[in-house]
Amino acid sequence: MAKTKDKIKYGLLRLIDLSGFKIFDPPVRLIFGEDPQKQIRDIAKFMVLPIIFLTICIWIWHVVAPTHKTKSGAVPTPKKVLVAYSENSRYGEREQEKVKDFELTGELRIARIAEVEVKLVELEKEAAEKQEVSAKASKEGAAIIQSQIAPLKIQLSQLKGEVKIAKQERKTALETLAAKVAAKEESADAILTLVKQQALTTAAEKERKKTLEAQIKGIRDDPPESIKAAQLAANKVEDEIQHYKKRLDILNGNKEVRKAALLAKVSEAKAELAATADPEVVLAKSKAVLTNSKNADGIEAQKFAPNATIAWQTKRSLATVFVGFFIAAAVAIPLGIMCGLNRIVMACLTPIISIFRPVSPVVWLLIFQIIVGAFFLPDPAKHPLFVTLNSTYWFGWIKNPIAFLNTNPAMIFSACTVAMCALWPALVNTALGVSAIDKDHLNVARVLKLGFWSRLFKIIIPSALPLVFAGLRISLGVGWMVLIAAEALSSSDGLGKFVWDEYQNGSSQSFANIFLACFIVGIIGFFLDRIMIILQKLVSFDDGSATA
Amino acid sequence: MARPRRNTNPAMSYLEIDHVDVSFGPISDRTHVLSDIHLSVEENEFVAVIGFSGAGKSTLMSLLCGLQKPTKGEVRMDGNIIKEPGPDLGMMFQNYSLLPWLTVNENIRLAVKTVFPKLSKKEITEKIAHYVEMVKLSHAGDKLPHELSGGMRQRASLARTLSLDPKVLLLDEPLSALDALTRSELQEQILNIWEKEKRTVVMITNDVDEAVLMADRIVPLTMGPSATLADAYPVNMARPRDHHTLNDHPEFKRLKTEITSYMMGLNKEARAISKDVVPMPNVRPKDFSPPTAAPRLKNKVSQPTSAA
The missing domain is CATH 1.10.3720.10 (MetI-like)
Structure with a gap:
């Protein structure tokens, strides 16, 4: 008994050594009860500490990533990458489903169509709910945005009013001075200084206006997370519905159906060929029989071409x-x-x-x-x-x-x-x-x-x-x-x-x-x-x- | 001290090194490793060549197995000049030279299959089993070389060499990398095998005890550079020799003292030479420095002098 145990143990250890996963050496030894204290120490040193280190790295990634905004949005967090993984695998599954649907025949195909239709009904119901939630969320969100934007808008219109008045005042000041200069009461230098000054003030006003507008735009473009989430959920269901609709299309026009249609054409043409007395029709129908039966044969080799996953x-x-x-x-x-x-x-x-x-x-x-x-x-x-x-x-x-x-x-x-x-x-x-x-x-x-x-x-x-x-x-x-x-x-x-x-x-x-x-x-x-x-x-x- | 007789009748011997020189490097800076080497080995004779590390022992071995060509002179086996290595000259290398990606059995199988391509699968398997059994490695036949101890690797190497069924067995310091216990065990194994299947053996060693225990004749190699073979010491002791009682054998004691003091003399001579020589710009001092004997050998050498 002890011997077989040793055999298993050393077999496992050799396997670990061969594959180069040396870190699994202590746990295996621990399971077989070899010097547990040493093994636990080794596990702590060479397994637990690295795992802690990796966790810290992922945590830093999680914290730092969203703070850096780029042209393509914030840097994705670990969670987003996991979501991307699951979405990609779902995408892959869908393509596989389509490929299989294309090959289905007879009873199975009909059963599948029924299944898909049931699912579609369910999904449509779900979609309606999600739509509602999303609409509600966006309504609420819009209200929040409005409430955030409103004071800014007031500020903006005030600013605009002030600017208008100030502009008028400047214009008059400039005209008065120009008249004085023309009358040689003031030097030409004075008007140059004034023009320069006024240009600077105008630029400053424009800058203030721009900042305010940018703030408003920023709030509008970045709706609250709740709206985004609700919209995403709704989109997801919508996506699923699209997929099932596509499946229905495929099921209703898959290999078997296409072949049956072609074969039907062949028999129809044959029947007409037998019935007709017109030589031209004979020629046309015999050609139709040939091309259609050839196409029917060719369909056997056809395959649904899935998208790249x-x-x-x-x-x-x-x-x-x-x-x-x-x-x-x-x-x-x-x-x-x-x-x-x-x-x-x-x-x-x-x-x-x-x-x-x-x-x-x-x-x-x-x-x-x-x-x-x-x-x-x-x-x-x-x-x-x-x-x-x-x-x-x-x-x-x-x-x-x-x-x-x-x-x-x-x-x-x-x-x-x-x-x-x-x-x-x-x-x-x-x-x-x-x-x-x-x-x-x-x-x-x-x-x-x-x-x-x-x-x-x-x-x-x-x-x-x-x-x-x-x-x-x-x-x-x-x-x-x-x-x-x-x-x-x-x-x-x-x-x-x-x-x-x-x-x-x-x-x-x-x-x-x-x-x-x-x-x-x-x-x-x-x-x-x-x-x-x-x-x-x-x-x-x-x-x-x-x-x- | 009675000097042994120099072998003066080489024409009749089985394995023969005939006035050979070996040197390396360009003519302006030539290193003479061996000069005027002359050795004749009779069929089924066990000859040990003893010398200090760096004297050119391994070069001598390469010469015998055909891996190294002589600069001057000839090496002959059974009257034919040795031009290239082959399975007839079974070389057992100092560092095992087993192929590390093959198990012991597979290493031997490769040798057997290559040298005896006509054997059936069953015969090959039997042959492998025979030689693995001979060196007592049956339990480790399916192990890779790196899973074996030094002594086991050397035994595997011996089994592979024997499986070639060589006419001459060349052992290049086969036991120098092993610990004392494994060493004496392997000495006995080699002797047993040799006594069962007689073969011509040339063994290189730096251990006087080992040479006296195993060989029929011991030939000292003088200090390098330009090392040459000195007069041989025949070992006139009955076989099988017992490792344990050997130490009390008068002939053993005599030979050991004689050879050791001769080797010591060589060492002194070499030191004297190195003192006289003033290093020249073009001369590499390393070649003239006193040889660094292996620690084991130093111990052996110091024992008799302290006793005397």
């Missing part, structure tokens, strides 16, 4: 980064091995590596857009590569698992950019790993008289693997970082484009969405790195020689 953009980004990463690895590892094996190859490649490594990903993206883009001319959508990658079935029967990615040239450019930037760390590390191989191991190969290939695969590559994986880990990190920028610039659907679009459209949600994307990118980057650490640990043969 953040989940889909994330998947697409991951696909792009892995394509780029594997291209980089496929080029870098063989080249690195050659560099490590042969000093002449190394000398030949060193200038290329040194010159191209510091080049910015943005430059690479532009170059690839031009060079690689040329292969897809004149119509990228009809290029065999994209036709294959986006077709629903391969060879007519294998379901294409990556059809949903909607591959396009921009994605290829982004992947190429990722590959170009991720190439260097893997290349340099592989070369280092191969050239730093232990001389004793090579002596073993000489004693055993291993041939070139077995020496390569049995001695050199295994010995270099830990460093190769260290390089690949850096490459994947670089690739992920570069990808987001490349997507933003090339408008390739993905998290980068998501951020860029949000920045451009500037709705009330977009600022929070950018923050959300920032966290998604960070968390995914973290997990990619973890995966590479695990792989690296699996291939390294010495105890913890190649850890983070």
